[in-house]
Amino acid sequence: MSFFQEPFAPSNPWVVDRALRAELERRLGVDLLATVTPSLAALGEAAAGPLADLAEQAEASPPRLVQYDPWGRRIDAISTSPAWRALKDFSAAHGLVATGYDESLGDRRRVVQAAMLYLYSGTSATFSCPLAMTDAAARVLQLHPDTAAAERLLPRLLSREPATFITSGQWMTERAGGSDVGRTNTIARPLEGSRYTLHGVKWFTSATTGEMALTLARIDDGDSPPVEGSRGLSLFCVELTPHPEGGLSGIRVNRLKDKLGTRALPTAELTLDGVVATRLGEVGRGVRNISTMLNVTRFYNAIASASGMARATWLAWDYARRRYAFGKAIADQPLHRRTLRWLESETAAALAMCMEVADLLGREEHGTASKEELQRLRGLVPIAKLTLGKQAVAVASEALECFGGAGYIEDTGLPRLLRDAQVLPIWEGTTNVLSLDLLRAQSRSGAVEIVIDDLERRSAGLSQPSGRLIERTLDALRRGLRAGLADGTIEGDARRLALGLGRCAQAVFLGETAEFDAREGHQRFATFVNHHLAGPVDWWPSSPAKEA
Ligand code: MFK
Numbered sequence: 001m002s003f004f005q006e007p008f009a010p011s012n013p014w015v016v017d018r019a020l021r022a023e024l025e026r027r028l029g030v031d032l033l034a035t036v037t038p039s040l041a042a043l044g045e046a047a048a049g050p051l052a053d054l055a056e057q058a059e060a061s062p063p064r065l066v067q068y069d070p071w072g073r074r075i076d077a078i079s080t081s082p083a084w085r086a087l088k089d090f091s092a093a094h095g096l097v098a099t100g101y102d103e104s105l106g107d108r109r110r111v112v113q114a115a116m117l118y119l120y121s122g123t124s125a126t127f128s129c130p131l132a133m134t135d136a137a138a139r140v141l142q143l144h145p146d147t148a149a150a151e152r153l154l155p156r157l158l159s160r161e162p163a164t165f166i167t168s169g170q171w172m173t174e175r176a177g178g179s180d181v182g183r184t185n186t187i188a189r190p191l192e193g194s195r196y197t198l199h200g201v202k203w204f205t206s207a208t209t210g211e212m213a214l215t216l217a218r219i220d221d222g223d224s225p226p227v228e229g230s231r232g233l234s235l236f237c238v239e240l241t242p243h244p245e246g247g248l249s250g251i252r253v254n255r256l257k258d259k260l261g262t263r264a265l266p267t268a269e270l271t272l273d274g275v276v277a278t279r280l281g282e283v284g285r286g287v288r289n290i291s292t293m294l295n296v297t298r299f300y301n302a303i304a305s306a307s308g309m310a311r312a313t314w315l316a317w318d319y320a321r322r323r324y325a326f327g328k329a330i331a332d333q334p335l336h337r338r339t340l341r342w343l344e345s346e347t348a349a350a351l352a353m354c355m356e357v358a359d360l361l362g363r364e365e366h367g368t369a370s371k372e373e374l375q376r377l378r379g380l381v382p383i384a385k386l387t388l389g390k391q392a393v394a395v396a397s398e399a400l401e402c403f404g405g406a407g408y409i410e411d412t413g414l415p416r417l418l419r420d421a422q423v424l425p426i427w428e429g430t431t432n433v434l435s436l437d438l439l440r441a442q443s444r445s446g447a448v449e450i451v452i453d454d455l456e457r458r459s460a461g462l463s464q465p466s467g468r469l470i471e472r473t474l475d476a477l478r479r480g481l482r483a484g485l486a487d488g489t490i491e492g493d494a495r496r497l498a499l500g501l502g503r504c505a506q507a508v509f510l511g512e513t514a515e516f517d518a519r520e521g522h523q524r525f526a527t528f529v530n531h532h533l534a535g536p537v538d539w540w541p542s543s544p545a546k547e548a
Contacts, residue, residue, distance in 0.1 A: 005406075008319040010052050013119050014044020016314055019348035019524065020115060022517035023355045027111045036105075036112050043094060043119040051090065055125035055264070057083035059416065063209075063266035065256045075246035076253035078209050078266050087127040092165035096120060097135045098158045101142075107369075110362035114303055114354050121304045122311035125264035126420065129427075130167040130207035132300030136293035137168035137214050139365075140235070143292060144280045147194075149237045153212055169213035170293060171238075171270065173204040179433045181216065181287060182230035186272060188217035194279040197250070198236060198272040204257070206427075208268040213238045214293060215277070216286045233286035236277035250275030261419030297428050298385040299357055305388035305424045306350035312399035312417045313343040319403055339402065345510075345527040346395050352509035353384045353502075376454055379447035380505065382434040387502025389425035396421040435494035438501075442481075451501060452478050455508050462511040463522065466529040470507050476537045477501060503532045 013020070024033050024040075043051075061081035069075045091097070099105070100113040121128035138157040141150040159165040177183030186200025198217050205213070216233045218226040226232055243249045254269040281289040317340055320331035330336045360377040363369035369377070396418040400407030407414045425431050441447035452474055459470040477500050484490030490497070507529050514521030 012048040058125040058264040089162035107366035110358040114358035121307035136296035166211035171202040171215040186217040235289040305392035316402035349506035379451040386434040435498040
């Protein structure tokens with residue numbers, strides 16, 4: 001009789017993910033966890049069923065750019081699938097953005113939201129990207145409360161009603177500057193008051209179908225030459241309005257990007273041809289003002305990494321229980337089981353990192369963070385984003401291997417896990433650029449030393465020998481940082497510093513959460529530390545001889 005392999009099926013992450021429960025018990029306490037459980041259970045159930053179906057449909061019908069109508073008029077319409085639009089309605093109805101601003105949750109709001117996004121992102125066909133921009137735009141508008149734009153747009157960005165909910169884009173990258181935003185060429189010409197027209201080309205605009213966007217431009221008032229570099233940039237809010245003859249007023253869509261992954265998500269090149277925009281904040285403070293936005297989108301990027309890892313890991317576990325080789329299920333083969341446990345520990349460590357950042361972000365936004373916590377948040381956002389982005393790619397790759405040949409075949413849907421993971425180290429700042437951002441945070445407020453101090457203090461309370469292994473690495477990192485700062489070589493070592501700190505931070509947060517899952521928590525912690533921190537600490541400081 002012919003053999004056909006039973007296919008894998010998505011699990012309900014709310015049911016299977018013990019690490020998530022432990023994180024929430026730790027950070028919310030039993031009572032608040034009970035209050036938010038129905039929303040989380042609903043999301044978990046959706047992720048194993050209707051949400052996964054919507055995501056599949058959205059992936060199967062990627063966006064199309066229709067540049068001309070049948071009669072030759074330029075319309076530049078981006079056509080998206082009904083499933084993509086349903087993903088938007090779903091996210092409004094479940095309050096995925098609104099929860100981050102829910103006053104009734106006090107300073108726990110971002111922790112609850114992070115749990116929701118963790119359950120949602122990996123099965124959202126990257127609708128998490130428009131949500132990231134939307135949330136970040138809401139935060140920027142919240143910090144500019146007196147503007148008409150905030151009054152009009154903020155309630156809609158935070159709406160739980162699909163009919164009124166809008167999304168925002170973030171148009172930052174230009175041909176001359178992806179990382180070096182100071183090279184932005186778009187010009188803003190004054191109209192009246194804080195209103196301007198914008199003129200330039202935006203090279204990567206994700207979530208292009210949003211109703212608004214935040215962007216940067218250089219003011220040219222015609223009297224004196226525009227100020228060069230990032231000090232000449234101001235932040236603008238664009239509301240997209242239809243042109244009476246079709247398309248959008250003042251905007252041309254040049255083309256959609258042909259991307260490696262995230263194919264359900266429209267990412268476009270735009271020409272801004274006189275679109276009207278409102279300036280937010282002071283002239284010349286655009287980079288500072290948009291960095292609020294960057295910190296939120298980097299937080300989302302870290303959650304998308306953890307969520308993608310969780311999805312890949314649970315699929316690999318499910319398959320391992322259905323796939324038999326050498327006389328038993330591969331889930332019961334010691335070597336494969338160990339691999340799956342390792343994937344699980346990576347995912348739990350990524351989640352623990354997201355939850356620490358969520359905790360601090362919630363405190364910052366609720367006004368309960370201490371000065372030390374604010375500085376730690378400044379350091380941990382780039383560390384989390386860069387560490388988890390790299391980790392997401394490694395985990396997706398290993399998870400695909402768990403399916404053997406099926407992991408390499410398109411119609412299983414598995415290769416998408418790897419393609420979609422690859423954007424995470426790139427989007428919102430590459431690993432190197434964020435490592436340099438971390439050095440910037442150190443030079444301005446000593447954020448790296450503050451992060452190390454905190455981790456050192458906390459690792460002393462962890463179970464042994466793992467706690468000591470973390471302390472040993474932290475000590476090497478601190479010595480390396482000081483030596484590199486003293487002799488001026490720190491920039492070349494910024495990445496190993498950032499990734500080393502990322503591993504230590506994950507280990508500490510994971511170790512602390514272990515207490516809340518007596519059955520498996522300590523095992524996950526030991527697995528993670530053994531994998532990353534048990535070898536000889538021979539990689540610091542880098543010597544010129546090694547690099548030659
Ligand atoms: C899922 C969809 C996928 C679709 C495909 C996508 C492919 C990728 C498309 C992309 O291009 S994504 C965009 C990637 N680019 C970035 O993420 C930007 C990376 N660059 C940085 O992060 C730079 O560090 C930054 C532009 C923010 C700063 O560069 P500058 O011009 O050297 O500014 P500077 O002088 O360091 O900082 C200006 C102010 O902002 C300072 O404040 P003060 O003026 O008050 O002193 C800084 O302290 C502040 N600042 C900068 N970064 C900050 C920050 N404040 C808080 N947090 C930060 N992270």
